[in-house]
Amino acid sequence: MKKSLGLVLILVCTNLLTGSGYVGELPELLPVPNKMQPDMPAQEAVDAFEILPLDKLTIPPEFKPSLIKDSEYEQYEKDVAEIRRLLEKIKQITDEDKSVKYFVASSNTLNLTVSDFKRKYKHKKYFRTYKVISDVNDDSQTMRDYWYDINKNQQFVSYYKTKGSYSEAALNQSLAKFSKILEYAIRELKRTE
Numbered sequence: 001m002k003k004s005l006g007l008v009l010i011l012v013c014t015n016l017l018t019g020s021g022y023v024g025e026l027p028e029l030l031p032v033p034n035k036m037q038p039d040m041p042a043q044e045a046v047d048a049f050e051i052l053p054l055d056k057l058t059i060p061p062e063f064k065p066s067l068i069k070d071s072e073y074e075q076y077e078k079d080v081a082e083i084r085r086l087l088e089k090i091k092q093i094t095d096e097d098k099s100v101k102y103f104v105a106s107s108n109t110l111n112l113t114v115s116d117f118k119r120k121y122k123h124k125k126y127f128r129t130y131k132v133i134s135d136v137n138d139d140s141q142t143m144r145d146y147w148y149d150i151n152k153n154q155q156f157v158s159y160y161k162t163k164g165s166y167s168e169a170a171l172n173q174s175l176a177k178f179s180k181i182l183e184y185a186i187r188e189l190k191r192t193e
Helices: 002-018 072-097 098-119 128-153 168-191
Strands: none
Touching: 072 098, 072 128, 072 168, 098 128, 128 168
16 A cells, blocks of 8 residues: 555656646637627717716715714713613602612613723713713612612511611612612713703
8 A cells, every 4th residue: 555655656746747748739719709798889088077967966975964973972972861861760660660670670771881881981981971870870789789688588587677777768768869869860961961
């Protein structure tokens, strides 16, 4: 096997080195007419202004307002408005619905939105709205954990149902403080619009 492989390799190398290969003459190829394009008469040069219709205003697509990208500050304002709408929804839940499930879900949505906001605009951390959004997000997460903890452990704690941090009065007091924080944050975010 090794001998036959070596023999084939030697024959191939000698064949390549000696230049042997196809022996003979190649046929002469005739030019092939292009059947794809019909014969067109020669066109005269046309002035570019004659082509454009002068009665209609034509705007190139790259200059249309729908295709112009928003500036960075306009996008910042849009993100602030989105966060403000989330805060208004959370305020409605704390004031009217008082549902732990909806509050936790909205608070988690706010946390994800604010973390994306912080990642995108970390160079704007000295803006007032950035600080307000960051602070209200921290307060929202604290309130979320507190309200969820009360709801989860309320059945196991008998003393704190009437007194202490697990009582209904303490929860309502915390919700009232949080509602004032939300009002302030919403008012500050509306001032930027």
